[in-house]
Amino acid sequence: MSIRAKELLVLGLIAVFSLIFYVGKVSGWKAVQFSTTVSIIVILLIVLSLVWILIKTIRGSLIERRIVFLYVGIAVALPLFMSLSQKIPISPEVKAVYDSIGELPAGSKVLVSFDYDPPSAPELQPMAEAFLYYCFVRDLKVIMIGLWPQGPQQANLAIEEVFEHEDIKPKNLKYGIDYVNLGYQAGNEFVIQRLGSDIKAMFPSDYRGKPYDEIPLVKNVKNFSNIDYCFNLSSGFVGTREWVQIAVDRFGVKLGAGNTAVQAPQMYPFMRAGQLIGLLGGMSGAAEFEYLTEWTGKGTKYMLSQSFAHMIVVAFIIIGNVAFFRSGRKSRLDR
Amino acid sequence: MEHFALWIGGFLTLGIISFLYKDNPWYKLSEAIYVGISAGYWFVSLFWDNFYGKFWIGVFPPDRVNDAGELVSTGRPDYWLIIGGVLGLMMLMRLLPKIGWISRWALAFIVGATAGLWLINYFSSFIMVQIQNTVIPLFGENYGASSHVIVGNIVVAVGTFAGLVYFYFSKEHKGTFGATARVGIFFLMITFGASFGYTVMSRMSLLIGRIDFLFGDWLGMIK
Numbered sequence: 001m002s003i004r005a006k007e008l009l010v011l012g013l014i015a016v017f018s019l020i021f022y023v024g025k026v027s028g029w030k031a032v033q034f035s036t037t038v039s040i041i042v043i044l045l046i047v048l049s050l051v052w053i054l055i056k057t058i059r060g061s062l063i064e065r066r067i068v069f070l071y072v073g074i075a076v077a078l079p080l081f082m083s084l085s086q087k088i089p090i091s092p093e094v095k096a097v098y099d100s101i102g103e104l105p106a107g108s109k110v111l112v113s114f115d116y117d118p119p120s121a122p123e124l125q126p127m128a129e130a131f132l133y134y135c136f137v138r139d140l141k142v143i144m145i146g147l148w149p150q151g152p153q154q155a156n157l158a159i160e161e162v163f164e165h166e167d168i169k170p171k172n173l174k175y176g177i178d179y180v181n182l183g184y185q186a187g188n189e190f191v192i193q194r195l196g197s198d199i200k201a202m203f204p205s206d207y208r209g210k211p212y213d214e215i216p217l218v219k220n221v222k223n224f225s226n227i228d229y230c231f232n233l234s235s236g237f238v239g240t241r242e243w244v245q246i247a248v249d250r251f252g253v254k255l256g257a258g259n260t261a262v263q264a265p266q267m268y269p270f271m272r273a274g275q276l277i278g279l280l281g282g283m284s285g286a287a288e289f290e291y292l293t294e295w296t297g298k299g300t301k302y303m304l305s306q307s308f309a310h311m312i313v314v315a316f317i318i319i320g321n322v323a324f325f326r327s328g329r330k331s332r333l334d335r
Numbered sequence: 336m337e338h339f340a341l342w343i344g345g346f347l348t349l350g351i352i353s354f355l356y357k358d359n360p361w362y363k364l365s366e367a368i369y370v371g372i373s374a375g376y377w378f379v380s381l382f383w384d385n386f387y388g389k390f391w392i393g394v395f396p397p398d399r400v401n402d403a404g405e406l407v408s409t410g411r412p413d414y415w416l417i418i419g420g421v422l423g424l425m426m427l428m429r430l431l432p433k434i435g436w437i438s439r440w441a442l443a444f445i446v447g448a449t450a451g452l453w454l455i456n457y458f459s460s461f462i463m464v465q466i467q468n469t470v471i472p473l474f475g476e477n478y479g480a481s482s483h484v485i486v487g488n489i490v491v492a493v494g495t496f497a498g499l500v501y502f503y504f505s506k507e508h509k510g511t512f513g514a515t516a517r518v519g520i521f522f523l524m525i526t527f528g529a530s531f532g533y534t535v536m537s538r539m540s541l542l543i544g545r546i547d548f549l550f551g552d553w554l555g556m557i558k
Binding site: 014018021022024025026029031032033066069072073076077080081119120121122123149184185186187189190193211244245246248249250260261262264265269272273274275281282283284298302305306309310313 | 399456
């Protein structure tokens with residue numbers, strides 16, 4: 001069979017597989033879940049196959065790069081089917097966010113800026129949901145804004161998810177009184193600058209078009225001095241750096257942040273300097289915050305995949321180094 | 336419509352992932368759709384949010400009516416925005432090669448204003464505050480710090496000093512000076528390693544998100 005024919009066969013199999021399971025989903029098939037025994041057997045098989053690859057590498061037979069991709073894919077996908085749980089240790093920076101919210105009296109106004117878009121949602125959306133849940137559990141008033149165009153939509157998705165929770169439903173939270181979404185405003189860091197003097201100038205109406213002065217929650221909120229706490233969910237520019245530079249250092253705002261893992265290391269100097277109260281970094285930060293707030297979200301669910309993927313990466317770093325020393329490239333480099 | 340959207344999402348996600356096998360028409364199609372939609376989305380977003388939402392509404396504020404249909408107020412026009420509009424128009428002159436030089440004036444305004452704003456912010460946030468929190472007593476005030484804080488303070492002090500020595504290029508890196516610079520390299524390498532680790536975590540998170548979409552939202556195989 002030619003390579004072309006094999007490729008077409010795989011494509012056809014993917015299409016058939018997808019169609020069968022989609023029809024199954026629509027017909028009400030249950031989700032697949034491995035028992036603990038099956039999960040352990042699967043993990044053992046993966047470990048054994050990695051050992052086999054290591055032995056092959058030591059013998060001088062190198063594997064193709066696509067095999068590495070396949071293993072990473074397996075490491076990410078299979079844990080989603082497993083019923084194993086993982087211990088989540090709490091880091092001080094996540095605890096600091098939790099404690100700082102816990103110290104706010106009921107009725108305090110919290111400004112949450114959603115500065116990200118769907119590509120960063122796997123990391124930041126679990127944080128957003130857990131944070132909003134905790135705010136509502138604590139009876140805090142939430143004002144949501146977005147400095148990224150899709151930010152307010154992410155805020156609405158998080159609100160919908162949180163409102164499904166049995167702890168939140170009985171509270172019967174009212175839009176405009178307990179929470180509000182002021183929408184997106186273009187202008188990046190200049191918007192933050194202006195919020196320090198006049199929030200209404202930047203958000204004359206909410207995302208539905210209702211005028212600022214007609215929204216009970218914010219009609220007496222003039223600027224940052226009327227906000228008790230700010231929380232920034234950020235995946236780039238404009239984001240936490242700009243909030244620290246302007247809102248914190250210029251206007252003295254209390255700021256916590258949730259960041260994608262890529263930019264989280266850049267925020268640690270702000271933590272140490274006290275410019276940031278606390279930081280949720282990447283998916284592990286989201287999982288830790290979910291654990292603390294007792295919100296059952298995707299951060300915790302994804303952490304097993306994250307850990308498996310990291311183990312696979314470490315395994316292939318070891319295998320890669322073995323291949324490096326075995327292939328004689330080191331001696332060539334030394335020369 | 337929901338079924339259609341899910342299938343489109345699944346088709347495009349698999350198309351992008353197929354690049355891991357090799358470059359192929361499916362990937363190219365998915366990539367072209369992504370680029371096209373992104374460009375279109377940003378154009379529409381910038382037009383409605385910036386040009387219409389800020390400039391047009393600001394200069395020509397519409398009358399507002401309340402729920403009963405009564406005229407509540409007529410907004411005041413903000414004519415200062417016209418200056419911004421003119422600068423924006425000047426920026427577009429880049430599209431006309433013969434008078435493209437006009438765009439430099441608008442660019443000069445942006446560079447000047449941004450530099451002026453950020454000069455103070457950077458100096459305050461990244462220099463003054465950071466130095467203030469680096470130059471601290473190693474053992475805490477009144478020698479009251481716990482052991483892990485003392486170790487942390489020493490690491491910060493040594494790391495900062497050694498890092499600065501490494502970036503001092505007016506003296507040859509030899510002898511004690513060179514040894515200190517090498518310590519600085521170790522600190523830099525650890526920093527890069529931590530950043531790389533976080534980057535791996537971030538990229539894995541994105542992959543997990545897509546896999547969850549494929550097997551969860553699309554095929555319903557996972558909860």
